[in-house]
Amino acid sequence: MVNTISVPNTQTFVDKNQTSLFASVSQRLEKALKYVAISEDAIARLRYPKASLSVSIPVRMDDGSLRVFSGYRVRYDDTRGPGKGGVRYHPKVSLDEVQSLAFWMTFKCALLDLPFGGAKGGVTVNPKELSKSELERLSRGYIDAIADFIGVDVDILAPDVYTNSTIMGWMMDEYSTIKRHLCRGVVTGKPLTIGGSQGRDTATATGAFHVMQTFLPKFDRVPEETTVAIQGFGNAGATLAELLAKAGYKIVAVSDSQGGIYAPQGLDIPSVREHKNSRRQIKAVYCQDSVCSIVEHQTITNQELLALDVDVLIPAALENQITAANAADVKAKFIFEVANGPVTTEADRILQAKGVRVFPDILVNAGGVTVSYFEWVQNRNGWYWTLEEVNQRLQTKMETEAKKTWAIAQDLQIDIRTAAYIHGLNRLGEALDAKGTKDYFSIRE
Structure with a gap:
């Protein structure tokens, strides 16, 4: 069971003076506040x-x-x-x-x-x-x-x-x-030769992969029967596409800022990535020496990709890609947010009403900051880990917190995003309250 306590309805996080994007972002906490025992002092400081x-x-x-x-x-x-x-x-x-x-x-x-x-x-x-x-x-x-x-x-x-x-x-x-x-x-994500960590360049994608592998089996999804569309074919999106393809998932669509490609039978992701890296364009055809991979495909826009009839949609580009204007068009059953804030608060409500499961950015794309932490620790100790050590520590971290978040969601019968904020809020609240609260200072000796 999750040890949570409801707080008074008078506690609110959104401030009318906050700017537009931040006001929208901070609304995500409103639902979570109903389930945590966090002091008014902590909320005031986090605002x-x-x-x-x-x-x-x-x-x-x-x-x-x-x-x-x-x-x-x-x-x-x-x-x-x-x-x-x-x-x-x-x-x-x-x-x-x-x-x-x-x-x-x-x-x-x-x-x-x-x-x-x-x-x-x-x-x-x-x-x-x-x-x-x-x-x-x-x-x-x-x-x-x-x-x-x-x-x-x-x-x-x-x-x-x-x-x-x-x-x-x-x-x-x-x-x-x-x-x-x-x-x-002072900086993480550096080149290996000047103090960088093994696995940092692929950490966001690797972490997201472990989160997906933790959650999708809970819905009886098997890779070979799961179609995936990925918006954003930069480092994180392209690396995740390769990891998913190797695991057996069918990647049917990818896109970058210029547009995308779609092939219902599945794309040859290594070929697409090679072509993207060499020519800065996404195409499904790449030939090298005697090896040639040809996949028939059609050109689509980013908006068309978001509306594809697929099992899993992965926004891996920028924020505010799925909004109130296009959320109703989303046909995917699961959304994993590899980008920061790709789904707006208004779109969240529409997707939830449609039964779409949205797995939040603060969990899904946390692999990057996790391995950045590993790099920071290695820099301070002067002792560097192998790629296998980094990847094993990352997998353990991502799976552990994903399972804890899932347990909160199941216990309280709430969505995963709210559960993730509850999980984070509990830890933040404890740390903030450790410095003293109104109740502490109101007690007379």
């Missing part, structure tokens, strides 16, 4: 980020001109440990978005029982328009602007949308230059 930073980053471009980019870093909560969260490069990055992502990270780290709080960062930029030299100057400029805001025991960075191990290496190097000593633990 707002601990610290937010907005910076300007001047970059000298290759043609000699100067451009100034907007950058952000939000440390939402550090009660359970230093802030932890990625840095994304995207044209739509805003403080509202970064704050929302930092909020999610807070609950993700608590859900996985990692000794971290939640943080996030980003730069408003289209990295595809920058040369490699400009990208390096931007990355180092970002660190120069936020150096006093981060640290090995304060706030730890990681890759996110359109950032990678090379960029993380630049950031770690720049921070070390500023501090005048090597600071490997």
Whole structure:
């Protein structure tokens, strides 16, 4: 049985002054608050980020001109440990978005029982328009602007949308230059040669795979009889597609920002990935020497992919992909959120009414931050693990927390997303209350 206590209905998390995306995101807690014994003090502290930073980053471009980019870093909560969260490069990055992502990270780290709080960062930029030299100057400029805001025991960075191990290496190097000593633990997701961890580049996908393998058998789903569509064919989506295909699942559709392909009989995922990596396009045909894999397919849009009649839908791109406008079109029986926030709060209600099972991002995509934790630990100890050790520890962590979340959902007869927030809230509440509450300070000696 899950030990939970209802709280007064007067407790609410959403604040009318919160910005649009964050207000929508924080609504996810409303249902969870009904089932946890969390103090009013804890709710008050979780309602707002601990610290937010907005910076300007001047970059000298290759043609000699100067451009100034907007950058952000939000440390939402550090009660359970230093802030932890990625840095994304995207044209739509805003403080509202970064704050929302930092909020999610807070609950993700608590859900996985990692000794971290939640943080996030980003730069408003289209990295595809920058040369490699400009990208390096931007990355180092970002660190120069936020150096006093981060640290090995304060706030730890990681890759996110359109950032990678090379960029993380630049950031770690720049921070070390500023501090005048090597600071490997300030950034995770680095290249192996400068302190990165085995398995970090595939951790998000590997973690999601273990979550799927934990949950789908509970609904009598077997891989060979399960069709899958994946929106987002970046590192996480493509790696997960390969893992699922090797396990016997039929991947019938994949897409990237330009569109997608669909083949009811199943796609040859290694061929699709090879073509994507070599030509930056998704196609189902790839030929090399005497080996040629040809699969008949049709071209589809991202919206068409979301509406395909498949068993499992995996949004692995950006947030707000399934909304009130298209949720009714979703035909999948299960949704696993590999992206952060791909399903809006309004869409959640529609999908739940349709009987669609949605497995939340704060659990499904937590493999990345889990192995980032492993990397941080290895950096601090100076002792590095093999790929097998990393993968085994990751599998144990993901399966353990997935099973605990499932137990909460079954015991309370609620949806998995609410159960995940309950699980995280219980841990956050205990940590926040350990510093003292109204009840504690109201007691007279």
